[in-house]
Amino acid sequence: MKTRILFVCHGNICRSPMAEMIMKKMVADRGLEHLYHIESAATSTEEIGNDIYPPAKAELRRQGIPFTSRGAWQMQEQDYQRFDHIFVMDTNNLRWLNMRMPSIVQYRNGRYADPSGKIRLLMTLAGREADVADPWYTGNFNRTYRDICEALTALLEMN
Numbered sequence: 303m304k305t306r307i308l309f310v311c312h313g314n315i316c317r318s319p320m321a322e323m324i325m326k327k328m329v330a331d332r333g334l335e336h337l338y339h340i341e342s343a344a345t346s347t348e349e350i351g352n353d354i355y356p357p358a359k360a361e362l363r364r365q366g367i368p369f370t371s372r373g374a375w376q377m378q379e380q381d382y383q384r385f386d387h388i389f390v391m392d393t394n395n396l397r398w399l400n401m402r403m404p405s406i407v408q409y410r411n412g413r414y415a416d417p418s419g420k421i422r423l424l425m426t427l428a429g430r431e432a433d434v435a436d437p438w439y440t441g442n443f444n445r446t447y448r449d450i451c452e453a454l455t456a457l458l459e460m461n
Contacts, residue, residue: 304339305461306384309424311391312398314344314374315355316443317434318391321424321450323354323362323369328454341385343377345398350374361443382406382420389424389453392433396421427453427460 307325311318322342329338344350351373354362362369382388382403390396396414399407399421407416414421425432434450437443 304337306339306386307341308377308381308385308388309340309342309391310345310377310388310395310399311342311434311436312344312346312395313349313352313438314342314376315349315352316358316437317446317450318342318344319354319369319372319374320358320362320367320443320446321389321391321434321454323367324365324447324450325454325457327367328458332458343381344374345377345390345395345402347376350376355438357441357443358437358446361437361447364444365447379403379406382416382418386420388421389427390421391424392436393423394433396423424453425449427456429456 309318309321319342322340325340329335353371354369359369396407400409400414407414407421424434435442435445437446
């Protein structure tokens with residue numbers, strides 16, 4: 303049975319598809335494709351159907367990460383059941399999920415939580431309560447790449 307992982311960001315055109323493609327490459331490089339199903343999604347509808355943002359593609363190319371043309375899509379409540387792990391890029395993504403899916407993501411005692419503990423910030427894998435740098439605002443796609451790699455390396459070392 304495959305471990306099903308979903309990466310989530312605001313628009314599903316920068317950080318989450320970068321994480322999806324990087325994770326697929328890391329898994330393939332280790333010969334572990336048969337153990338994982340990996341996708342990415344958005345919290346918003348703003349970019350639905352749009353491909354990976356061109357500067358994000360450029361960074362993936364610079365790093366030797368293969369990618370395919372794809373369309374952004376928005377996470378729905380039923381996706382919570384389809385995936386074993388849902389990694390969000392920042393606390394704003396948690397806020398959006400809480401607004402859209404209050405039966406799944408609740409805000410209690412100053413923290414966001416979900417019933418099965420499937421949803422967490424990606425950078426917590428690297429031991430940091432931090433957001434993945436958002437290149438939409440920073441313009442620094444290499445920093446985003448490094449953040450994602452740090453977290454995903456830690457994830458693969460745990461398994």
